[in-house]
Amino acid sequence: MTTPALQVTDLRVDIPTRRGIVEAVRDVSFSVLPGETFALVGESGSGKTTVCRALLRLLHPPARITGGAVRFQGRDLLRLRERDLEAVRGRGIAMVFQDPMTALNPVLTIERQIGEALTDAPRDRGERRRRLVGLLRQVGIPDAEHRLRAYPHQLSGGQRQRVMLAVILARRPAVLLADEPTTALDVTIQAQILRLLASLQQQLGMALVLVTHDLGIVRQVVHRVAVMYAGRIVEMAPAAELFARPRHPYTVGLIASVPSMDRDRPLVPIPGTPPDLVGLGEGCAFAPRCPLAAAECRRGEIPLRDVGPERLSRCLKAELVGAPVAV
Amino acid sequence: MPSEPLLRVRDLVKHFPLPRTILDVVGRRPPEAVRAVDGVSFDLTRGTTLGLVGESGCGKSTLGRCILRLYQPDSGAVWYGDVDLAALDERALAPFRRRMQVVLQDPYSSLDPRQSVGSALMEVLSVHGIGTPADRPGRVATLLGLVGLNAADAHKYPGEFSGGQRQRISIARALAVGPELLVADEPVSALDVSIQAQILRLLLDLRGSLGLTMMFISHDLRVVRYLSDEVAVMYLGKIVEQAPAAALFSRPLHPYTLALLSAIPEVEAAPRQLIEIEGEPPSAVRVPRGCRFHPRCPWRTPRCLEEAPALRSLASGHFVACHEAERHAG
Numbered sequence: 207m208t209t210p211a212l213q214v215t216d217l218r219v220d221i222p223t224r225r226g227i228v229e230a231v232r233d234v235s236f237s238v239l240p241g242e243t244f245a246l247v248g249e250s251g252s253g254k255t256t257v258c259r260a261l262l263r264l265l266h267p268p269a270r271i272t273g274g275a276v277r278f279q280g281r282d283l284l285r286l287r288e289r290d291l292e293a294v295r296g297r298g299i300a301m302v303f304q305d306p307m308t309a310l311n312p313v314l315t316i317e318r319q320i321g322e323a324l325t326d327a328p329r330d331r332g333e334r335r336r337r338l339v340g341l342l343r344q345v346g347i348p349d350a351e352h353r354l355r356a357y358p359h360q361l362s363g364g365q366r367q368r369v370m371l372a373v374i375l376a377r378r379p380a381v382l383l384a385d386e387p388t389t390a391l392d393v394t395i396q397a398q399i400l401r402l403l404a405s406l407q408q409q410l411g412m413a414l415v416l417v418t419h420d421l422g423i424v425r426q427v428v429h430r431v432a433v434m435y436a437g438r439i440v441e442m443a444p445a446a447e448l449f450a451r452p453r454h455p456y457t458v459g460l461i462a463s464v465p466s467m468d469r470d471r472p473l474v475p476i477p478g479t480p481p482d483l484v485g486l487g488e489g490c491a492f493a494p495r496c497p498l499a500a501a502e503c504r505r506g507e508i509p510l511r512d513v514g515p516e517r518l519s520r521c522l523k524a525e526l527v528g529a530p531v532a533v
Numbered sequence: 534m535p536s537e538p539l540l541r542v543r544d545l546v547k548h549f550p551l552p553r554t555i556l557d558v559v560g561r562r563p564p565e566a567v568r569a570v571d572g573v574s575f576d577l578t579r580g581t582t583l584g585l586v587g588e589s590g591c592g593k594s595t596l597g598r599c600i601l602r603l604y605q606p607d608s609g610a611v612w613y614g615d616v617d618l619a620a621l622d623e624r625a626l627a628p629f630r631r632r633m634q635v636v637l638q639d640p641y642s643s644l645d646p647r648q649s650v651g652s653a654l655m656e657v658l659s660v661h662g663i664g665t666p667a668d669r670p671g672r673v674a675t676l677l678g679l680v681g682l683n684a685a686d687a688h689k690y691p692g693e694f695s696g697g698q699r700q701r702i703s704i705a706r707a708l709a710v711g712p713e714l715l716v717a718d719e720p721v722s723a724l725d726v727s728i729q730a731q732i733l734r735l736l737l738d739l740r741g742s743l744g745l746t747m748m749f750i751s752h753d754l755r756v757v758r759y760l761s762d763e764v765a766v767m768y769l770g771k772i773v774e775q776a777p778a779a780a781l782f783s784r785p786l787h788p789y790t791l792a793l794l795s796a797i798p799e800v801e802a803a804p805r806q807l808i809e810i811e812g813e814p815p816s817a818v819r820v821p822r823g824c825r826f827h828p829r830c831p832w833r834t835p836r837c838l839e840e841a842p843a844l845r846s847l848a849s850g851h852f853v854a855c856h857e858a859e860r861h862a863g
Contacts, residue, residue: 249725348812362813392588392752394810397796401809419726422755422798449800463730464800465759467782471801473759475730479695 210237210277211413212261212299212381217274219256219265219437226484230256230269231437233510238381238413243404245416245424245445248434249460251480254417257434258385261415262295278381297325300379304386306366310358316342316369317354323376341372345402364395371399371406378410385417400427421464425449430516433457436481436491439510442518453519453527455496490521498523539714539746540577540600545570545609545619547592547599551818567817569595570606571770574844577714582740582747584761584778586754586793590817592770593750597716600748601633602626631661634707638719640699644691650677650702651687657709676705681735697728701735708739715740718750733759754797758782766790769817769825772844776851786853788830788861824856832857 219231231253238244246254259265261276261283276283278298283291295301303309310319320338321327328334335354342350345368358366367387374382384403388396404427407414416428424431424445431448433441433456441454452458459476466473478495489504490496496503503522510520521527548566557564569592577583587593599606602618611618618629637643645653654673658664664672674684680701691699700720707715717736721729737760740747751757757764758778765775766789774787785791791808810829815821821828824837836856844854 249727346811364813392814393754393796394588394792395813397798397809398811400798420798421726421800425800426798459727461800463727465730465733465753465755466801467755467758467794467797467799473730473733475734476727477731479697479728480725 208239211240211242212415213237213275213277214257214261215275215277217257217260217276218272219253219260219269220272221269223268223484228483229437229486230483231260234274234434234437234439236432236439236442238415240380240413241407241411242430243407243414243416243428245418245428245431246434247418247421247424247431247460249419249480251436251483252434253437254419254434255385256437258301258383258415258417261383262299262301263291264295264301296323296379297377298379299381299383300374300377301383301385302367302370302374302387304389306363306370307358309370310366312358314357315354316356316358316361320369320372320376323373325377341375342369344375345369345372345406346398347372364391364399367391367399368402371402375406375410379412381413381415382407383415383417386419387416388423389419403427421461433460436486437483438491438520439518440492440520442510444516447514447517453513453517453524454492454521455498455523455527456492458527459495498526537579538576539579539613541610541612542576542600543574543610543612545573545596545599545611546607547595547604548607565818568770568820569817570599571820572609573767573770573772574609575765575772575775577746577748578763579713579746580744581762582749582760584757584764585748585750585767586752586757586764587767588752588793588814590769590814591767592817593752593767594718596767597635597718597748597750601635601716602629603635631710632712633714633716634710634712636700636703636707636715636717636720638722640696640703640723641691643703644699646691649688649690650694653702654687654706654709657706661710663710672709676709679708679739680705681731695728696724697731700724700732704732704735704739708743712745714746714748716748716750719752720749721756722751722753729756736760754782754793755799766793769814769820771825771854772852773826773855774853775844776848780848780851784848784851786847786851786858787826787855788832788857789826792829824854826855832861 215235217231217234221228221230234257246257248254260271271284317338320341328337338354339350342353347353347365347368388399391399428445431445432439435456441457452461462474463476476495481491488506490508493499493503508520508522510518513519513524547570548568550564550566553564573596585593598604600611606619609619613629651673654676655669658669658672673687677684677686682701721732724732749757749760761778764778764781765772768789774790785794788808792810795808808831812829815828823839824842827833827837842854842856844852846852847858
């Protein structure tokens with residue numbers, strides 16, 4: 207059995223606000239194998255980005271981790287000293303964001319930024335430059351020699367994301383956390399970046415944690431997926447099986463909400479809106495919008511339970527949940 | 534089929550000049566402009582929905598705004614019946630403002646945070662002189678009901694609503710004047726997918742019950758497919774393909790349309806690998822010679838580098854601007 211590259215157990219994040227404590231993340235556990243692509247999927251406020259940032263302790267205050275463990279290479283990142291964690295960030299576990307402009311330094315050239323990331327930078331300037339040009343070519347940046355001298359604002363959104371991936375390539379991390387890496391990009395550029403990401407992953411044998419709201423991306427590029435709702439994982443499954451037979455009513459609703467190129471499949475919205483995460487209370491957070499909800503769904507804590515090989519669902523009625531496409 | 538067009542757009546052009554620096558003037562460089570809309574013609578049939586699709590910077594929003602006369606086009610005509618909207622002054626345009634309405638992408642910035650929803654709708658009614666002051670509150674309640682909100686919501690402020698509810702309010706405001714034409718510019722792009730589906734359903738229902746003619750602008754082909762009768766694909770300021778929705782999706786003819794379709798991550802099934810394009814769209818300031826798509830096109834021939842293809846009909850109602858369409862997509 208392969209050891210997971212990253213193992214998250216019972217992660218819990220609170221955000222204190224004036225109105226009370228926002229239960230941003232509750233009871234989140236998952237692991238990712240080397241070379242595997244794992245997706246955290248959900249809508250705004252589901253906690254997917256918060257989980258991702260918490261793994262490297264990059265949460266913005268007042269958000270804080272109030273429980274759990276993140277095992278990476280035999281250590282718990284949540285209990286590491288800040289100095290030791292600094293050595294993990296970027297080199298052991300790297301992260302790419304939706305807007306690469308926030309991750310790149312606006313006053314440094316591309317050469318400086320990727321150069322800093324080289325783990326074994328050659329002393330010789332010519333040699334170093336050749337390495338950097340090679341990296342930019344690998345991520346598909348045309349006219350690489352010239353582009354080394356550019357500043358981030360002189361590049362398009364797609365090219366900036368490519369530069370970020372060149373940095374990843376230079377660092378060769380074991381785990382890559384990608385938070386909506388293509389959401390700001392046009393669809394043809396998105397397709398290019400996703401292809402590039404997949405080839406980097408193969409080349410480096412990285413574990414990839416992809417945070418996304420786009421079920422289409424999940425369907426096309428992901429091995430395993432966790433669906434999040436109101437700060438909790440409500441379903442976990444291999445991607446193909448999640449779409450073939452979802453086992454949580456929220457997943458069903460989410461899939462049916464995506465407009466299809468096949469117009470014969472009806473578009474069925476989920477009624478209502480996601481809940482307020484302050485004082486969420488007892489029972490299933492999805493119950494108010496759920497067609498299967500019964501009295502027992504509104505009581506106590508609903509556990510995430512086994513519903514098949516490699517399949518988990520946080521639904522008491524998981525066995526009654528049908529396929530999303532009624533034929 | 535009532536095929537009389539509500540709107541006939543002819544050779545519409547809108548360029549945005551770039552600011553000139555002193556160096557440009559001294560160096561006698563020719564003035565440059567972003568060629569956002571660069572010669573667009575189409576008909577919009579009454580009671581139908583035209584989906585206008587393309588990536589950022591292709592000019593789809595500018596085109597929508599030129600038609601609404603939120604922008605003054607540089608040249609070309611927008612025939613609304615037998616009146617050219619592009620040639621009217623603001624005063625002559627006023628009666629048409631009531632017949633054309635818009636819903637924008639961001640329901641956070643298109644509503645005044647300090648005005649209650651009811652008061653915003655009342656204002657629209659009174660500006661356009663619709664109804665009497667006595668019956669306007671009733672009309673407001675009807676409008677809110679039409680978009681799936683409660684009459685009691687009239688007293689609330691935009692900040693008290695979620696994104697999806699705000700978009701419902703924007704739609705209610707657009708419908709308040711009883712328009713014939715609704716231009717929806719990325720109306721669901723800022724919304725989560727479950728809420729997006731609610732708004733799409735609402736637009737579909739309203740279109741049916743009110744007999745609206747719609748122009749639906751989006752970067753998302755999946756959404757466009759769902760709502761449109763006819764679809765036009767734009768690239769760098771021009772329409773490159775236009776066809777009835779079913780034909781465009783089942784038998785796309787332009788390589789760019791094929792690339793867009795290939796790039797959509799579908800929930801349904803395995804990816805359909807039709808065509809992959811590399812590179813990024815060129816700047817709309819320095820538009821490539823010949824066919825605008827040629828630098829990224831896998832089908833290009835020497836002719837494409839020299840001669841811009843005209844939008845021509847290849848099948849009934851199916852128009853494409855590509856020299857090579859028959860050979861590859863036929």
